[in-house]
Amino acid sequence: MNPTTRTLRARYRRILRFAALHLIQVWWFELFLPRIGLARLAAVGRSRRMRRLAQRFHVLAVDLGGLMIKVGQFLSSRLDVLPPEITKELEGLQDEVSPVAFSAIQTAAEKELGVPLEQAFAYVDPTPLAAASLGQAHRAAPSAQDAELAGFAAAVVKIQRPGIGEIVDVDLAALRRVSRWLSRIRLVSNRVDAPALVEEFAATSMEEIDYLHEAANAERFAANFAEDPRVSVPDVMWERTTRRVLTLQDVTAIKINDVERLKAAGIDPAEVATQFANVMFDQIFVHGFFHADPHPGNIFVTPTPSEGNPLAEAGQSPHWHLTFIDFGMMGEIPETLRDGLRRVFIAAASRDGKGLVDAIQEVGVLLPSADTAELERAMTQLFARFGGMGFAELKEVDPREFRDFAKEFGDLVRSLPFQLPENFLLMLRTVSLISGVCSTLDSRFNLWDAIEPYAEQLIRDQRRPAVQDAAQQAVATVATALRLPGRLSEAVDGIEAGRIAVRTPDLDRRITALERVGRRIISAVLFTGLLVTGTLLRSDDSLVGSALIAASLIPLLHAVLPSRRGGN
Structure with missing residues (x-):
């Protein structure tokens, strides 16, 4: 087994081990304890446990990099399925990791472009402009021929990290397995379609590592604002762009949140706020295609010379405009x-x-x-x-x-x-x-x-659509009203004939279930003792510790599985 394969397998196992351990913890507090009548005990410290889980995942994501940081960012947005303690903790997870050595990046770029880097560009700065989990960006100077064709002489080249494709495949495989685990837990499967969530995340991730897709997004975004002086977008150098290498015009200017530099340039930050909000809501409500990651690192305020700008000379446009970069994450409202x-x-x-x-x-x-x-x-x-x-x-x-x-x-x-x-x-x-x-x-x-x-x-x-919908709703209401007497008559006939039963609490079943609780509590205590003892011993004697942990499964199964004689 070569070192790369060994590393990928270790990564896969580490993700699964993290998920398994924390799923056991969540199962214990959120399913098992309430099931044996200890819901109040389970509720104690729930917020603290959720925060600690998110903090541990934060550490794991930063350590592993790759797709796991994207997973954390994705989870931070899932306010619909995750508690606020988790989403709040993960929302600060930044896609900033240690850069890859330039020699490795150079090799990856040359393999993708098919030519030596010094032939593709007149110069590439070995110090990265930014390093992220999937790739890193370097300033570059295009060759004279490419600069003439593209119309710009300063560029930023974005290069994927070596082996990132294999890492993404491993991470997605691990996530799919975890989602299958979750789908077997009724409390989770009744509330969340975990496999669908993972597939949704996988589709987005595969688009994000395809730089041709990002380049197409940039051009589509630019077309939407082609006649709008408030917005500019870097041009794509298609001659030096592939699925793993993206070359764009260098449009670095004042970061949108750099208030001091804005004031020094004579730009009112309050005006920038208003203009930025208007431009963003135009994307959402007018174009239906919007930049979904508009954090300050992705938006610049670019001063615009008044000369040659008729709108600026007429006082109809500010002497600056907004410049957007990084079109890997875009939203669309179909x-x-x-x-x-x-x-x-x-x-x-x-x-x-x-x-x-x-x-x-x-x-x-x-x-x-x-x-x-x-x-x-x-x-x-x-x-x-x-x-x-x-x-x-x-x-x-x-x-x-x-x-x-x-x-x-x-x-x-x-x-x-x-x-x-x-x-x-x-x-x-x-x-x-x-x-x-x-x-x-x-x-x-x-x-x-x-x-x-x-x-x-x-x-x-x-x-107009509202009136149409209101009319349709009125028709549906009238139709329901006309059918109602017949349905009531059918219901009365059904009750008289004994075809419709009224449900009452099944006392015998509940009493039988309560009688079994005592036996299950004994099994639960035995399971806990074996599991905790095995975990503590494992650091000193892995064989004995593992044996005890395995043995704890027997009382666990008795505690949680329904009896074949009547179930729960």
């Missing part, structure tokens, strides 16, 4: 999602809690196993409190009230099989990043002010 969101909007506008839940199900964010009664009640409460308010009134509501309601609503959502489409989550994450950047530039920035014009336009654009 027509199906737009149509679903339109139905959600109509239900929300009419303060129809049940209609809103039905629309959410149509969008596909609730799994078929969802019991929506509690969600409908929560939506009704939401509309009762905030439904009649305009933007101006909402801005006056105490933020603590929003936070309290959001916490209660978040707890409810996480109790349901609620799984938001990835593009919808990307949109929410993007809005959060927009708010963060704008607040840094202007402490008085109010997100409502930026969104309000788009909301008003959405209302105007949706009037």
Whole structure:
């Protein structure tokens, strides 16, 4: 076995070992203890356990690099399925790792480009401009011929880390196996389609390591803003771009959150905040194709010379524009999602809690196993409190009230099989990043002010479809009303004939289950003792420790598996 294969197998086993150990911990506290009547004990320290789990994963991700940092970033956005203690801890996970030696990067680039690096470029700076888990960027000077063809003489070349393809394959294989484990746990499978989540993440990851896809994203984004002086995008040097090497125009300027440099250049940070928000919401609401990672490292403020710029000379445009880079993570709102969101909007506008839940199900964010009664009640409460308010009134509501309601609503959502489409989550994450950047530039920035014009336009654009949907809903209501007497008659006949039974608590079954609890508690205590003893001994005597851990499975099976005589 060669060293590379050995390293990849060790990586695979390490990911699985981490997942297995923490799944056992979660199973013990969240499933087993409540099952034997110790739910209150399990609740003690739950927040601390969740934070520690996320912290340990944070350490693992930074140590392994590769796709695991992307996994952490992906999990930090899954507010719909993970508790806030985990998402909060992981949201600070940055894709910054130690750089690869330039000699290894050079070899990888030459293999991909098919020519020596000194032939492909006049110069490449061996010191990386940025290093990430999947690749790293270096400043470069194109050859005279390439510079003439491309129209620029300064470039940034992005090169994938050597062997990253194999690492991604191993990481995805490990994640798929963990998702299969999760799908066998009923508490998880009833709430989350773990294999689907992994496949969604896998598709995004495979796109992100394909630099041809990123280059195409850059050109599509540039086309959307071709006539807009507020935005610029680096040109792609296609002659020096492949799936693993991407060469772009060097457009480095003032980082959008560098307030001191902006002021030194005579640029008002508050104006930048307003313009940035407008540009981002244009992407989301107008183009339906948006930059999904607009953190400060990916946006520059570029001063624009007044000479030759007719808009600037006429005072119609600021003397600067926004420059976007890194188009590996892009979000899109397809027509199906737009149509679903339109139905959600109509239900929300009419303060129809049940209609809103039905629309959410149509969008596909609730799994078929969802019991929506509690969600409908929560939506009704939401509309009762905030439904009649305009933007101006909402801005006056105490933020603590929003936070309290959001916490209660978040707890409810996480109790349901609620799984938001990835593009919808990307949109929410993007809005959060927009708010963060704008607040840094202007402490008085109010997100409502930026969104309000788009909301008003959405209302105007949706009037006609809203009327159509309202008409369809009225027809459906009339049809239901006409069928109701017949259905009631059938139900009465069914009760009289004994075909419809009214469920009552099955006392005998419950008493039998309670009688077995005592025996299961003894098994649970024995399992815990063997497992803990084996774990402690394993560091000194791995054979004895492993034997005890294996032996603990026998009382474990008795404690958790249903009896064949009547089940639970």
